[in-house]
Amino acid sequence: MTSTDMIQINEVQLESDPNRGNMVILREHQEADRYFVMFIGDAEFTAIAKEKGLIQPPRPLTHELYLSIMEKLNTEFLRVEIYDIRNDTFYANVYLKTDGVEHSVDSRPSDAVALALNRRIPILVRHDLFRRKLTEEQVKEYQDVVKTVKF
Amino acid sequence: MTSTDMIQINEVQLESDPNRGNMVILREHQEADRYFVMFIGDAEFTAIAKEKGLIQPPRPLTHELYLSIMEKLNTEFLRVEIYDIRNDTFYANVYLKTDGVEHSVDSRPSDAVALALNRRIPILVRHDLFRRKLTEEQVKEYQDVVKTVKF
Numbered sequence A, B: 001m002t003s004t005d006m007i008q009i010n011e012v013q014l015e016s017d018p019n020r021g022n023m024v025i026l027r028e029h030q031e032a033d034r035y036f037v038m039f040i041g042d043a044e045f046t047a048i049a050k051e052k053g054l055i056q057p058p059r060p061l062t063h064e065l066y067l068s069i070m071e072k073l074n075t076e077f078l079r080v081e082i083y084d085i086r087n088d089t090f091y092a093n094v095y096l097k098t099d100g101v102e103h104s105v106d107s108r109p110s111d112a113v114a115l116a117l118n119r120r121i122p123i124l125v126r127h128d129l130f131r132r133k134l135t136e137e138q139v140k141e142y143q144d145v146v147k148t149v150k151f
Helices: A042-051 A062-070 A109-119 A136-146 B042-051 B062-070 B109-119 B136-146
Strands: A006-008 A011-017 A021-027 A034-040 A075-086 A089-098 A101-107 A123-126 B006-008 B011-017 B021-027 B034-040 B075-086 B089-098 B101-107 B123-126
Touching: A011 A042, A021 A042, A021 A109, A034 A042, A034 A109, A042 A062, A042 A109, A042 B042, A042 B062, A062 A109, A062 B042, A062 B062, A062 B089, A062 B101, A062 B109, A075 A109, A089 A109, A089 B062, A101 A109, A101 B062, A109 A123, A109 B062, B011 B042, B021 B042, B021 B109, B034 B042, B034 B109, B042 B062, B042 B109, B062 B109, B075 B109, B089 B109, B101 B109, B109 B123
Parallel strands: A075 A123, B075 B123
Antiparallel strands: A006 A123, A011 A021, A021 A034, A075 A089, A089 A101, B006 B123, B011 B021, B021 B034, B075 B089, B089 B101
């Protein structure tokens, strides 16, 4: 496996904790012991929770506004990729096709995950951004390390 | 002036208060004594602050992701309209044109304002949704009335 190999996500889990904040945890499958974890804002947490059917906000969220606009356009979403961490920030791309031409667009990973769940397209994460299954203690420790990480 | 007449906004003001929360205040011009006020979430506040040049988040915000996608498409944004209040919730539409056909899309007013500032298109608000200039006391009173209002 090379450092740029991607793993496809089949399990998107949300966790909210008053002390640690909102997290999204991505795994290859439900029993996988390797995780991709990132801390996300309230709005992105709400967007992903909506896409997972956990909540039903009465009004369109930001990404729903734009996706409903794009339903009127000739756009095919292909996949999203979380592909790097630089300066403590994860980076993602959204891949789409319009009029037969493929484009990639720079995105925060949280927006990319919400988009992918809405459009039912693959979420891919570079394998060396995963971590081994964390204990409660390790999660707290990790959170200290990443509390300044911006998404 | 009929009840459906719209007023064009030339002044978008943000206010954040630890007790009252985030507000966006829309006025026809800087000295106008009639206001449209709504309480908005943190993400929408950030989006409008970015569009006003008040902050520079390092990564694309949700609406920026989608607007950068749409720059690759043949979409012309025309205007946004905040046109109704129903069940304590303000309603807005985004008007756009694609391949010569005009569409309107349901939006939260906060998203519509961020989009309009980004695309430099008109913001219109139905005139009877405006309020007379409020005193500090009236703002507090108004906030009690609308604290359950969802945007």
